[in-house]
Amino acid sequence: MPFHPARLFLLSLFLGLLMGPLAGCNRGDGASGVSGPVQPQPPAPAVGSLVVTIDNLPPGTAAMVRISGPDGFARALGGTQTVTGLQPGTYAITARPVTAAGQTWIPSTASQQVRVGAGDAARATVAYAVNNAALALVRVATGLTEPVYLGAPAGDARQFIVERAGRILVMQDGVLQAQPFLDIRALIDPIVDGLMSIAFDPGFAANGHFYVYRTDLNRDIVLELYTVPCHCDVADPASVLTLLRIPHADALIHYGGQLAFGPDGYLYVATGDGGVANDAPGNAHNLGSLLGKLLRLDVGAASVIEPYGIPPSNPYLGQPGRRPEIWASGLRNPWRFSFDTAAAAGASLYIGDVGQVTVEEIDLVPASQGGLNYGWNRMEGNTCYLAQDCDRSGLTLPVVEYVHTGAADSPCAVTGGYVYRGTAIPKLAGHYFYSDYCAGFLRSFYAYGTEVYAQREWSVPRLGLVTSFGQDGKGELYMVTLTGDVWKIARATP
Numbered sequence: 001m002p003f004h005p006a007r008l009f010l011l012s013l014f015l016g017l018l019m020g021p022l023a024g025c026n027r028g029d030g031a032s033g034v035s036g037p038v039q040p041q042p043p044a045p046a047v048g049s050l051v052v053t054i055d056n057l058p059p060g061t062a063a064m065v066r067i068s069g070p071d072g073f074a075r076a077l078g079g080t081q082t083v084t085g086l087q088p089g090t091y092a093i094t095a096r097p098v099t100a101a102g103q104t105w106i107p108s109t110a111s112q113q114v115r116v117g118a119g120d121a122a123r124a125t126v127a128y129a130v131n132n133a134a135l136a137l138v139r140v141a142t143g144l145t146e147p148v149y150l151g152a153p154a155g156d157a158r159q160f161i162v163e164r165a166g167r168i169l170v171m172q173d174g175v176l177q178a179q180p181f182l183d184i185r186a187l188i189d190p191i192v193d194g195l196m197s198i199a200f201d202p203g204f205a206a207n208g209h210f211y212v213y214r215t216d217l218n219r220d221i222v223l224e225l226y227t228v229p230c231h232c233d234v235a236d237p238a239s240v241l242t243l244l245r246i247p248h249a250d251a252l253i254h255y256g257g258q259l260a261f262g263p264d265g266y267l268y269v270a271t272g273d274g275g276v277a278n279d280a281p282g283n284a285h286n287l288g289s290l291l292g293k294l295l296r297l298d299v300g301a302a303s304v305i306e307p308y309g310i311p312p313s314n315p316y317l318g319q320p321g322r323r324p325e326i327w328a329s330g331l332r333n334p335w336r337f338s339f340d341t342a343a344a345a346g347a348s349l350y351i352g353d354v355g356q357v358t359v360e361e362i363d364l365v366p367a368s369q370g371g372l373n374y375g376w377n378r379m380e381g382n383t384c385y386l387a388q389d390c391d392r393s394g395l396t397l398p399v400v401e402y403v404h405t406g407a408a409d410s411p412c413a414v415t416g417g418y419v420y421r422g423t424a425i426p427k428l429a430g431h432y433f434y435s436d437y438c439a440g441f442l443r444s445f446y447a448y449g450t451e452v453y454a455q456r457e458w459s460v461p462r463l464g465l466v467t468s469f470g471q472d473g474k475g476e477l478y479m480v481t482l483t484g485d486v487w488k489i490a491r492a493t494p
Helices: 005-023
Strands: 048-055 065-069 073-077 081-086 089-095 098-100 103-107 111-116 121-130 135-141 147-151 158-163 167-172 195-200 209-215 221-227 236-246 259-261 267-270 294-297 326-329 336-340 348-353 359-366 400-403 431-436 443-448 451-457 466-471 477-481 486-491
Touching: 048 065, 048 111, 073 081, 089 121, 103 451, 111 121, 147 195, 147 477, 158 195, 167 195, 195 259, 209 259, 236 294, 259 336, 336 466, 359 431, 431 466
Parallel strands: 048 121, 147 466
Antiparallel strands: 048 081, 065 073, 065 089, 089 111, 098 103, 103 121, 135 486, 147 158, 158 167, 195 209, 209 221, 221 236, 259 267, 267 294, 294 326, 336 348, 348 359, 359 400, 431 443, 443 451, 466 477, 477 486
8 A cells, every 4th residue: 555645754754763873883984974063164364464663763752654555544653553454455654754852853764565465464664764964075077068967877877977068978987988979069059058958768778769958059949869879878960850949039048958757758848938037028927838838748759750749648738829748837947857756755846946036946746747837927936026916826836945145155046956866875865955056055855745854955065056966877966067077975984
C-alpha cells in the first residue's frame, strides 16, 4: 500500500536522527568527520594612522603644519601628533615658517607627501631651523666683456655666460672655453641693451634648441631660436629662426630682457614699457601692445610658417583688440624674472621690476595665475605714482619693495634673482635672492605662497653693477657684474 506523505516525512526524520551519530564516526581516513562552526575572520583594518614628528622649535612655540588628503581631509598641527582613522591614500604635509624669540624658524622640508595604507602607521618628520648660514662670494670668472647673464640646461655641468655685445661663452670646470658658443655681434646695435638672456628648451638634451632675447640693428626687440647640431660647445648661427620682433622706436631703454620656460613648458618673455618717461604712451596698461608685458608662447612646434602658438589658457586669447600673447601687464622694466617649481604652496613666479623714481619692487604670484596687472604706471611699488591717491582695484602689488636713498651707494635698479634649490648649502633652500644694479648688495627672503619671511641682507662685499643672477644645472647661484666678473654664492669657510 502506498506510503502516506506524513508517514514518509516521519521516516526521513527518524533515519536522519539515527545516522547523525554515525556521521560523526571516523571515516577510516583519519578524519573524524566532525565539522565545527566556521570562525569568522576579523576584517582587515580599513584605516591607517600618521605620526608627524615636529622637531627643533623653541619650547612652547607652536608649529604651523597642515595635513591634507583624500576625501577633503585637512588637519592643522601645532606639535608632534599621531593622526588616526585616516583613509588609505596619499597625504600632503606642508609647513610654514614660524617666528619666535625674534627669529624666523624655517622648515627644512616645506612640502612632502606620505602614503598611508590600511592598517599602516606611516611616519613623517618636519624639522625647523634658523638660517644661520654664513655666505661668501667666490669669483669664478673674470675678464669678460660686459657679461649680463648666466644660465645652463638642467643637469648640465657647463655654465653659459652671455655678453651684452652678442657673444655667449661656455665655462666648464671653472675654465672659459676659447671658442664662443654663439657669436652674433654683427647683428646687434651696441648702443642699446644688446644680447640680454638665453633660455634652454626643456628638451635641449635631445633637440639642441635654445632661445635668445636681444635687440637688433633697428633697436627693436627680437626673440630667436637656435640649434646646437651636436652635443658640443658650439651652436650653429645659420640655424636661426626668428620667432618674434617687437618694435621699440620711442626710446633706447626699458627693453625688459628675460626669457624662461615655465613649469607648464611654455616660454615666457618679459618686455619693457618702451622707455618713454612715466610711460606716457600707456604701453604697460594697453593690452593691444606687447610692451610692458609678460608674454607666454608655445614654441614646441616653431617653424617658419608658424613661429609660435598661443597656449589655449592665455587670458586674452580670442578677445578683440587684445594681444593673445600677453600673460600679464602693468610692468615697467622687468629686467629679470624666474620660476620656482619646488615651492611648498605651488610653483611661483618672481619678477624684479625696475622702478622710475623712488621704489624698486619684487612681485610674487602663483605661476599658474595669468591676466594680472602689476600696476605700472598707476603705481610705483605700493605707492601711487604722481598722485596722492589712486584706484588700486584689480592690481597685483609687490611683496617686497625698497627705496632709493640718494646716497653715493643708493639703490637704482632691482636685479631679480632665483630661489635657491642647490645642494651645497641646504639651509638656503627656498630662499629667494636678489640685488641692485647700483647698490650691489645680496639680499634674500623666504616665501610661503605670497607671504614673506626672513628678509635679510647678507654680510658679503657689495659688488658693482650687478646685471644678473645665474643658476647652473645643479641649482647653485651666481652673481654677474657688468665689470666683467662672475661670482658664485658659496658657504663661507671659518
